[in-house]
Each structure stands twice: as structure tokens, then as C-alpha cells.
Amino acid sequence: xxxRYFPDVPAPAASDPLHFxxxxxxxxxxxxxxQTQTPFTIGIFGPWGSGKSTLLQxxxxxxxxxxxxxxxxxxxxxxxxxxxxxxxxxxxxxLHDALESWKTSLAESSAKIFHVLTQLGADLLLxxxxxxxxxxxxxxxxxxxxxxSHRKVESEMRTLRKTIxxxxxxxxxxxxxxxxxxxxxxxxxCLPEDIVDVLEAVKLFLDVPNVVVxxxxxxxxxxxxxxIRYRKLELSTERAxxxxxxxxxxxxxxxxxxxxxxxxxxxxxxxxxxxPAAFAxxxxxxxxxxxxxxxxxxxxxxxxxxxxxxxxxxxxxSKEEWEKHKKAIIALMILQAQDSALYxxxxxQPERLTGLQIAYQARANSTEPxxxxxxxxxxxxxxxxxxxxxxxxYQARLFGEKLFDEKFVTGVLPVxxxxxxxx
Numbered sequence: 001x002x003x004r005y006f007p008d009v010p011a012p013a014a015s016d017p018l019h020f021x022x023x024x025x026x027x028x029x030x031x032x033x034x035q036t037q038t039p040f041t042i043g044i045f046g047p048w049g050s051g052k053s054t055l056l057q058x059x060x061x062x063x064x065x066x067x068x069x070x071x072x073x074x075x076x077x078x079x080x081x082x083x084x085x086x087x088x089x090x091x092x093x094x095l096h097d098a099l100e101s102w103k104t105s106l107a108e109s110s111a112k113i114f115h116v117l118t119q120l121g122a123d124l125l126l127x128x129x130x131x132x133x134x135x136x137x138x139x140x141x142x143x144x145x146x147x148x149s150h151r152k153v154e155s156e157m158r159t160l161r162k163t164i165x166x167x168x169x170x171x172x173x174x175x176x177x178x179x180x181x182x183x184x185x186x187x188x189x190c191l192p193e194d195i196v197d198v199l200e201a202v203k204l205f206l207d208v209p210n211v212v213v214x215x216x217x218x219x220x221x222x223x224x225x226x227x228i229r230y231r232k233l234e235l236s237t238e239r240a241x242x243x244x245x246x247x248x249x250x251x252x253x254x255x256x257x258x259x260x261x262x263x264x265x266x267x268x269x270x271x272x273x274x275x276p277a278a279f280a281x282x283x284x285x286x287x288x289x290x291x292x293x294x295x296x297x298x299x300x301x302x303x304x305x306x307x308x309x310x311x312x313x314x315x316x317x318s319k320e321e322w323e324k325h326k327k328a329i330i331a332l333m334i335l336q337a338q339d340s341a342l343y344x345x346x347x348x349q350p351e352r353l354t355g356l357q358i359a360y361q362a363r364a365n366s367t368e369p370x371x372x373x374x375x376x377x378x379x380x381x382x383x384x385x386x387x388x389x390x391x392x393x394y395q396a397r398l399f400g401e402k403l404f405d406e407k408f409v410t411g412v413l414p415v416x417x418x419x420x421x422x423x
Contacts, residue, residue, distance in 0.1 A: 017272045018296060019265060020055050023256060028062055030254075031181065031212060032070065038179065039207045041251055044216040046258030048188070049297025052216035055258070056185050059214065069176035074098040078198050079186040087197035088205070095182075099167070112163055165208035172210040181212045188218040192225040199226075203251050215252065222248060260294035263287070269296065273303045276310040282330055289397045291331070293338050301337035309333050312416060325412050328403040332413070335398070342388060350413050352384060353404045359385040360399035 023044075030036055046052050063071045074095050081090035092113055099110035168180045187198055199222075202213055226247045261269065267287055275283055286292065292299050309329055313322045322329065332353075336343040346352050355371060362369035369385065371378035390396070 015272070016058075017265075017269045018051050018054065018261070019268075020051065020058055023055055023258070024058055024062065027059060027214075027256070028067075031063070031179065032067065036212075038209050039211045039213075041202065041207075041213040041215065041253055043219070043248065043252035043255045044214060044258065045219040045255055047218050047220070047295065049295045050258045050260075051296050052218075052258060053185050054296075056183050056214060056216045060183050063181065070178050071181045072098055072102050072171050072178050074180070074182045076182060076184050077186050078184065078194055079189040082190055082194055087194055088201050091198070091201055095164075095167075099171075112167055161205050161208065164205050164211075168208050168210040179210055179212055181214065182206060183214050183216075185216045187215065188221040188225075190225075192229040195222060195225040196229045199247065199251060219245075219248065219255075261296065261299075262294070263290070266292055266294060266299065269299055270303070273300070275303060276307045278310045278313065279306050279326065279330055282327060285327065286330065286334075289394075289401070291334050291394050291398055293394065298338050302334050305333035305337050306330065309416070321407075321412060325403075325405075325408045327401065328405075328408050328412075329416070331398050331401070331403050335395075339395070345384075345388070347417050350409050350417070352381070353413070354406075354409050355381040355385045356388065356395075357399050357402065357404050359389055360391070360396055361402070363389070363391055364396075364400055 027042065030042075044052050044055060060073050060075060063073055075098075076091055076094045078087055078090070081087065084090050096110055096113040099113065171178055171180050182202075184198065184202075187195055190198070202215070206213055223243075223245050227243050270283060270287070270292070274280070292302060313329070332343070332346075335346075346356075351374065355374070358371060359369045369382065371381045371385075374381045
């Protein structure tokens with residue numbers, strides 16, 4: 001039976017395993033409401049893997065399919081354009097492309113944006129010219145062209161907000177009175193300077209009537225990025241930490257925070273994905289111990305890890321051996337999906353798994369951990385375990401099961417890690 005793996009792509013609304021209808025429906029209602037005053041910016045906040053991209057894509061699909069003619073949607077992923085010298089250029093390109101593909105009635109609006117892009121593009125091209133690439137007798141002519149072009153660019157930049165405002169107004173007057181909606185994703189994957197570029201573009205150029213902006217971001221990452229970007233101001237530690245939060249507050253009028261999945265949602269998601277056959281009988285054990293973090297991406301990674309583990313375990317000659325250690329393998333795959341740095345450290349030195357189990361067992365019994373079996377390395381093991389102990393996390397439950405016996409650590413695990421075959 002072929003194994004099933006799951007790609008990390010936004011889930012369509014038709015399946016909606018995360019029950020995002022509870023967010024999507026009120027947001028669509030807000031966007032459709034003619035009483036909603038614009039400009040308006042919505043922040044969709046959540047950590048990496050919480051489903052922000054899924055919600056954003058579901059929203060865009062619903063606006064396009066279920067409410068045709070009501071919205072001109074502009075999707076922009078700044079991370080894809082991270083090598084651009086200025087994020088404003090690709091943002092305007094996305095706007096131009098959306099206008100071109102929407103309706104012929106927006107041809108004039110499209111032309112206005114194209115004109116701005118032409119001027120900005122000319123400026124960037126001229127800036128790229130070096131003395132080595134140009135004959136000296138042409139420099140004077142090029143300098144004149146550059147200055148002429150640069151003056152045009154400066155003029156366009158001064159009037160860009162007015163241009164976008166006019167484009168948005170033109171859209172609002174076209175058939176169906178549509179709104180211009182920008183959907184911006186993956187900003188939190190960008191460098192601090194790119195983050196600020198996009199946020200400044202939103203505030204300076206998109207803060208005009210008939211425009212709605214949806215920003216899907218990990219707020220903590222954005223706050224930190226802005227803090228780093230403005231580090232040169234030499235603010236106090238407390239003040240620097242507040243800069244990011246205040247920066248977003250000036251831009252976002254409606255913060256929507258994606259909540260962690262509850263037990264019922266985790267169960268539904270796991271059931272929909274389906275565990276590999278070899279591990280399916282342990283689903284209740286996984287759920288009862290609450291080993292999975294309430295993050296869709298980490299759950300997906302855990303299921304994929306188990307699918308791969310099943311494929312590896314098929315090469316083992318001793319089926320009884322890996323059956324005996326099935327829960328230990330599940331635990332290790334979940335650890336890899338949710339705490340990759342810890343898993344990598346264990347993969348480099350498998351006995352650390354034993355050390356952690358000793359540490360957690362000792363803590364549960366209110367005793368001191370005994371690392372004497374590690375002989376000369378017991379002090380190092382003690383220090384490493386203290387640094388990596390997470391007693392308030394799922395790891396305490398995982399290691400509390402006493403899954404990692406000597407046979408597993410010295411026999412099954414090394415073979416699995418090196419994909420060699422039978423223990």
C-alpha cells in the first residue's frame with residue numbers, strides 16, 4: 001500500500017479541517033458591508049504554521065468566486081521578491097497585473113500604474129550603470145538622461161499616493177462598485193528592511209479610500225524585525241521592544257489572532273490526514289497524552305515523519321523489535337517535527353535520549369538524576385539535560401512514558417538514523 005504524504009500548502013475552504021469558517025465568514029461580511037469605511041487594514045496574526053496562508057487564500061477564493069465583481073484582489077508575497085531593491089516595485093507590478101486581468105473597464109487605471117512603473121524602472125536601470133561599462137564620451141549624455149529620468153521619478157513618487165487614490169476611486173466607480181483588496185502574505189519571512197519597506201508602502205501609499213489591506217503575519221517576528229531595523233536609534237531595551245507593537249498599531253485597525261487548535265480540532269485534523277497503517281492503532285495514545293502541539297504545520301510534519309518512518313521500518317528484518325518499540329519511534333518522530341534542534345542533538349549523540357529520560361523521571365519522582373552510567377561524561381550529560389529540560393511542555397509527558405530503553409537507544413535508534421536496515 002503506497003504511503004501518503006501531505007504537502008505544506010494552504011487548505012481549500014471545501015475541506016476546512018481547521019474550521020476557519022469562524023474567521024472567514026465575519027471577515028467577508030466586513031468586506032462586503034458598504035458601511036465599512038476605508039481605508040482599512042486587517043492584521044491576521046499567528047505564529048508560523050498556524051494557518052495564516054490558508055485563511056488568506058480561502059478569503060481570496062471566496063471573494064473571487066462567491067462575490068464576483070465586488071472586489072479587485074491583489075495578492076502580494078514579499079518573500080518571493082526579497083531580492084528586489086525596493087518592495088514598492090513588485091507591489092505595484094502585482095497591482096498592475098490584477099488590473100490588467102480584471103476587466104477592460106480598468107484599462108485606464110492599469111495604464112496609470114504602468115506609467116509609474118516605467119519611470120521607477122528607468123531610474124533603477126540608470127543607477128545600475130557603472131563607469132566601467134560606459135564610454136567616457138557617453139557619460140555626459142547619460143548623466144543628462146539620468147537627471148531627467150530621476151526628476152520624473154521624484155515627481156512620480158511625490159504623486160504616487162494621489163495616483164493610487166485615483167486608481168482606487170476609478171475602481172469604485174466601475175461596474176459593481178468593487179473595492180481594491182490587497183492580500184499580503186509571508187511578510188514575516190523577510191529581512192527587517194524588507195518588512196519595513198512593505199509596512200511603509202502600506203501606510204504611505206495604500207492608506208487611501210476604497211482600499212482594504214489584509215496582512216498575514218507572525219506579530220512577534222514583525223515586532224522584532226522592526227526593533228532591529230530601528231536599533232540605530234539607540235533606544236532603551238524596554239522602548240525598543242515596544243517599537244514594533246506600536247508600529248503595527250498605527251497601521252492595523254482590526255487585529256485577528258488565530259487561536260491554537262483545541263483537542264477536538266487536533267483530533268479532526270489527525271483523523272482527516274490519517275496516520276500510516278503501522279501507527280494508526282496508536283492515535284488514541286497520541287491524543288490522550290496530548291503529544292501534538294496545536295499548530296497545523298507541526299502536526300502535518302509529524303504525520304509525514306511517521307509515514308517516512310514506516311517506510312524505513314519495512315527494511316527491518318526483526319519486525320518484532322520495531323513493533324516492541326513502536327511508541328518510542330512515534331515519540332521520536334513527533335520530537336523531530338516539533339523540536340528539530342533537540343532531535344538533531346539526539347541524532348548526533350543517541351545516549352542523550354537516555355539522559356533526558358533519566359532527568360524527566362527524576363523530576364517526576366522529586367529525586368536527583370543519576371547519570372553514573374555515562375561514566376566520564378556524566379557531568380557533561382547533566383549540564384546538557386539541564387539546558388534542554390522543558391518540564392512544562394509535552395516533553396514531560398513523552399519522556400514520562402519510559403519508552404527509550406537500552407535496546408532502543410543502542411540498537412534500533414542508530415540503525416533507524418543511518419537507514420542501514422536491520423538492528
